Amino acid sequence: MSILTIMPSGKTVEVGEGTTLLAAILGAEVALNHKCDGKADCGTCHIFVHEGRKGLTRIAREENDKLDSIVGVGSKSRLACQAKVLGTENIKIELLGFV
Numbered sequence: 550m551s552i553l554t555i556m557p558s559g560k561t562v563e564v565g566e567g568t569t570l571l572a573a574i575l576g577a578e579v580a581l582n583h584k585c586d587g588k589a590d591c592g593t594c595h596i597f598v599h600e601g602r603k604g605l606t607r608i609a610r611e612e613n614d615k616l617d618s619i620v621g622v623g624s625k626s627r628l629a630c631q632a633k634v635l636g637t638e639n640i641k642i643e644l645l646g647f648v
């Protein structure tokens with residue numbers, strides 16, 4: 550179990566191991582675009598992870614390829630639909646898009 554803090558609202562939720570950040574965000578009733586429904590294809594679920602990066606699954610090739618094509622990507626970037634919580638660390642993320 551990890552505590553996920555969702556900025557800019559600062560809302561916090563408990564997230565179980567194996568849950569994607571996208572599922573956790575939507576489960577917390579916070580809106581986030583996810584046009585391809587979690588297939589690493591649209592890039593609309595791009596977020597920044599400010600704390601707890603090691604508490605998430607590593608970036609796989611599909612996610613890396615999509616991130617490469619998004620404007621504004623930085624070292625904290627992840628696709629919320631691809632990053633799964635490992636349950637080892639608390640995580641703080643920032644939503645970037647407008648819904």
Ligand code: FES
Binds near residue numbers: 590591
């Ligand atoms: S929902 Fe499309 S890339 Fe995450």
